Amino acid sequence: MKQVVVRNRQTVFKAGVFKLETEEITLENGVDTHVHILRHPGAAAIVPMLDAGTVVLIRQYRHAMGGFVWEVPAGTLDGADADPLACAQRELVEETGYRGGHFENLGVIAPSPGYSDERIHIFLASGLTLERQNLDKDEVLHVHAKPFDEAMKMAGNGEIVDAKTIAALFFAKRRLSGR
Incomplete structure (x- = not known):
């Protein structure tokens, strides 16, 4: 099974414990897409x-x-x-x-x-x-x-x-x- 490949990652915004990142990824089916992830320490x-x-x-x-x-x-x-x-x-x-x-x-x-x-x-x-x-x-x-x-x-x-x-x-x- 292929892995998801992260081609680019950028921090868009930081506030308190939160960080919003955008990533350009290639999914295991070969499709390229952008995702937004709200990073949180848990x-x-x-x-x-x-x-x-x-x-x-x-x-x-x-x-x-x-x-x-x-x-x-x-x-x-x-x-x-x-x-x-x-x-x-x-x-x-x-x-x-x-x-x-x-x-x-x-x-x-x-x-x-x-x-x-x-x-x-x-x-x-x-x-x-x-x-x-x-x-x-x-x-x-x-x-x-x-x-x-x-x-x-x-x-x-x-x-x-x-x-x-x-x-x-x-x-x-x-x-x-x-x-």
Whole structure:
């Protein structure tokens, strides 16, 4: 099988952690085309379990969505914590005030593979102890403990719309049910 050949790559725009690139490529079928890729360093998302039946969710203001969105805690990989586990541990405390005693890697998702290389590493956190929340100055969020079954219903009925949260809850349900 032939490989895709990248003939040219150019950075079009940079902002924060994002970089927009355009590439001229030759596909394995010989067709030449242009693609635009939103480069992202990746992220870690955490499903924090207070006990076997209670999950910690956040309701965070997301300006792009025009209001508050239900989510699991998450954060962007960067510099000192490019390791997904280190990022997950840091973000859990920052956003919820809980420190996880045990983290289990549940998998990785690609939320928008048609135009972005972002990968989100999903962790299940247990053995939580409450410390002190330490939000970034531009974060507005509220922490909620919910029965896990209720969170799954929220994901199924459209109350939770965040894709990483829906995937993370699905991964956690599969793990918690022993499958």
